Amino acid sequence: MRNILLFLLLLGVAGCNDFLEESSQDEIRPSTVEDLMQVMTGEGYPMNFLEYGYTELLTDNVKCNGSSSDGSMISTMDNMRSLFLWEDDMFEKLTEDGYNSWKALYRKIMGCNTILGYIDKVSGSQEVKNNLCGQAYVLRAYYYFLLVNYYGMPYNVGDPKTNLGVPLKLVMDVNDGFMKRNTVAEVYDQIVKDLEVGIQLLEEHPKDMSLYKINALAGEAILCRVYLYMEDWDHALEYANKVLKKKxxxxxxxxxxxxxxxxxxxxxxxxxxxxxxxxxxxxxxxxxxxxxxxxxxxxxxxxxxxxxxxxxxxxxxxxxxxxxxxxxxxxxxxxxxxxxxxxxxxxxxxxxxxxxxxxxxxxxxxxxxxxxxxxxxxxxxxxxxxxxxxxxxxxxxxxxxxxxxxxxxxxxxxxxxxxxxxxxxxxxxxxxxxxxxxxxxxxxxxxxxxxxxxxxxMPELTHIYFVEKGLEETVTLQEGDPRYVLPIPPSAMDNNTYLTQNKR
Structure with missing residues (x-):
């Protein structure tokens, strides 16, 4: 148990480094499928919504009320202002590290890649291994789906074969070089491939688990959403029907x-x-x-x-x-x-x-x-x-x-x-x-x-921000505004010169 905890610690440190920087994990390795299950729980699964859910503040679902009369909320408002107003430096001003979805999601992808990379090197039931791989493939697909929709153009806008998406890193090995951004179409193709493989593994090797764990039904539901975004109506219907027939x-x-x-x-x-x-x-x-x-x-x-x-x-x-x-x-x-x-x-x-x-x-x-x-x-x-x-x-x-x-x-x-x-x-x-x-x-x-x-x-949106009444600041996101694509965080840009920043 001590070794697997050290492994998890090293994995966490590697995940916290800037994009695609990794530290060697050769000294400590998981030896059983049970060890990998612990890695999956801690590093493969999402733990909270802060890492992905802040985008509500970007939408028309939220309004600003100003600070309370005692001024107790001013620091909170200052922290969230750049996000609420779609500013270019939104990820520089936010003090909560969890708002950096690039960092958070690539860390989760690293956890999934670790499972897939170690699965043939550990002892244990092949049935459990196959199920665990199915979970890893589905979750990796889900995280890339989030990433490409944060940092790439929508699939149905322009040409997804030329629009830039996010880099696809599909192995856990240390990568000494830098990676360019794959196209939106390439990322979606990988998402579909991962989901199909993951769903098949989970269907063929089912396990009775809680709703906090990925199963084949969840994979089919995610794939339904993916096809909907791709405007592939027939496949979206196919997977919606599959899910709703079962549940x-x-x-x-x-x-x-x-x-x-x-x-x-x-x-x-x-x-x-x-x-x-x-x-x-x-x-x-x-x-x-x-x-x-x-x-x-x-x-x-x-x-x-x-x-x-x-x-x-x-x-x-x-x-x-x-x-x-x-x-x-x-x-x-x-x-x-x-x-x-x-x-x-x-x-x-x-x-x-x-x-x-x-x-x-x-x-x-x-x-x-x-x-x-x-x-x-x-x-x-x-x-x-x-x-x-x-x-x-x-x-x-x-x-x-x-x-x-x-x-x-x-x-x-x-x-x-x-x-x-x-x-x-x-x-x-x-x-x-x-x-x-x-x-x-x-x-x-x-x-x-x-x-x-x-x-x-990408319709026009307007946000009105103020700390005190009479000091309102109005900012409008124009129809088709490039700010509908989030900026890649500066830490990622600084550590990978092959990345191209999104236009603002």
């Missing part, structure tokens, strides 16, 4: 305790990533609330950033209803995602009342979980069908898309006093616009919005 369940929000439907409930632990209530989780990971510095969780605290009115107003929540048969008014909460997905704050000193903190629950009040859910698969399938309807005019695709959208929405609304009413759109543009909003409503604060904005045409 079609959705959590019914009407089963939420009534008290939690009310505004002001402290911490939405009853939600889609709570294992005790949710049956729609495919894969999950998480940590303590990772936006706590931006979205304080205590009642009476006004956060410097919170969910935008634009997002909050998308939810059809808090309506009265009238029963014509009984002649009685009744209370119908409507779309329950607002109290389920967001934390509510009441500050009677400043009269600030509203939803501030976005997260989808977890095993406890102070825990936030993320991952992949069946809800996304229904949305992905609906999107592919809408796109095929828009391209062909075949009404069957419209009907199939609406069926998935209504099935999802029916589980999100309060149906205690009134049945859910299906939405229906005959016009392709109206259907697409509704779908975009529904995807935003359902997947907010799970890391999707920034990527969706990119692949949906």
């Amino acid at each position: 079609p369940t959705l959590l019914s929000f009407a089963s939420m305790p009534t008290g939690m439907m009310e505004p002001g409930f402290m911490g939405p632990t009853w939600s889609v990533y709570n294992l005790s209530v949710s049956d729609e989780i495919i894969w999950m990971y998480g940590d303590y609330k990772t936006f706590s510095s931006c979205f304080p969780s205590l009642q009476g605290s006004i956060p410097p950033f919170s969910i935008s009115e634009d997002l909050q107003n998308l939810y059809e929540y808090n309506d009265w209803g009238y029963d014509t048969e009984s002649g009685q008014w009744y209370y119908n909460y409507g779309d329950l995602r607002l109290p389920a997905y967001y934390q509510y704050v009441m500050d009677f000193t400043t009269m600030f009342v509203g939803y501030i903190f976005g997260y989808k629950g977890g095993p406890s009040q102070n825990y936030a979980s993320f991952g992949i859910r069946t809800a996304e698969m229904y949305l992905n399938r609906a999107e592919a069908h809408i796109r095929k309807f828009m391209e062909t005019g075949n009404d069957e695709f419209r009907v199939l898309a609406l069926a998935d959208l209504n099935r999802l929405r029916a589980t999100r609304f309060d149906t205690q006093n009134v049945a859910y009413k299906d939405v229906d759109f005959s016009d392709k543009d109206d259907l697409w616009n509704f779908y975009e909003k529904e995807r935003r409503r359902e997947l907010a604060f799970e890391g999707h919005r920034w990527f969706d904005l990119r692949r949906f045409g």
Whole structure:
């Protein structure tokens, strides 16, 4: 055990070095597949969302509220300002090292490469080895998918065969040279290849594990998302169908305790990533609330950033209803995602009342979980069908898309006093616009919005930043703005002269 802990320490030090700098690990090696399983858990799996989830601050899901009257949040705001305003030096000013996704994700890729590099050198069951390799391939693909969508152009913009993506490092060996950026298409090709290999290994060598571990179903769900981004509608449908055939369940929000439907409930632990209530989780990971510095969780605290009115107003929540048969008014909460997905704050000193903190629950009040859910698969399938309807005019695709959208929405609304009413759109543009909003409503604060904005045409966005009222700073991200691609962190550029920085 002591040797494997030393190995993990060395691996961690290597991972913390600048991009593609590694230290030799010849002196200490894992000797059993159990050792590699420890490496996989510590260095291959994501531990928290801070490393990848900060992009919500780049989107229209978040607004700035200024600092509290006592000035206690000024340092936090100064730390986040460069990110919120899409500044070129965003990674130089951020004090939290976890916001450097380049560094964090390549470290995880190094962990996966270590598994694949050592797997034939350790003792143990071949069945376990094959399953572990399957996990490593799927996770490596997932991390490259995140990297290429942070630091490369969207797959559907320009030519992915010439647009620069990120360097592909696929072995654990020390690389004495520098690596250039592969194209977006090359990175996506590797992602698909890794996922196909990983899924096959996990299908042929299954293990009964928790939802915190990758299995074949999770690999298929990730591949569905990848094909969606590539606008390969047929393959996206194929994998959405595979996943939903095996796991079609959705959590019914009407089963939420009534008290939690009310505004002001402290911490939405009853939600889609709570294992005790949710049956729609495919894969999950998480940590303590990772936006706590931006979205304080205590009642009476006004956060410097919170969910935008634009997002909050998308939810059809808090309506009265009238029963014509009984002649009685009744209370119908409507779309329950607002109290389920967001934390509510009441500050009677400043009269600030509203939803501030976005997260989808977890095993406890102070825990936030993320991952992949069946809800996304229904949305992905609906999107592919809408796109095929828009391209062909075949009404069957419209009907199939609406069926998935209504099935999802029916589980999100309060149906205690009134049945859910299906939405229906005959016009392709109206259907697409509704779908975009529904995807935003359902997947907010799970890391999707920034990527969706990119692949949906990179629309114009405006952020207003201020510490004090009257000192507002307005910055606009123009349609198609090159700042929709994040800058490669300076530490990576300094240590690899072969890298080409993204245009800003």
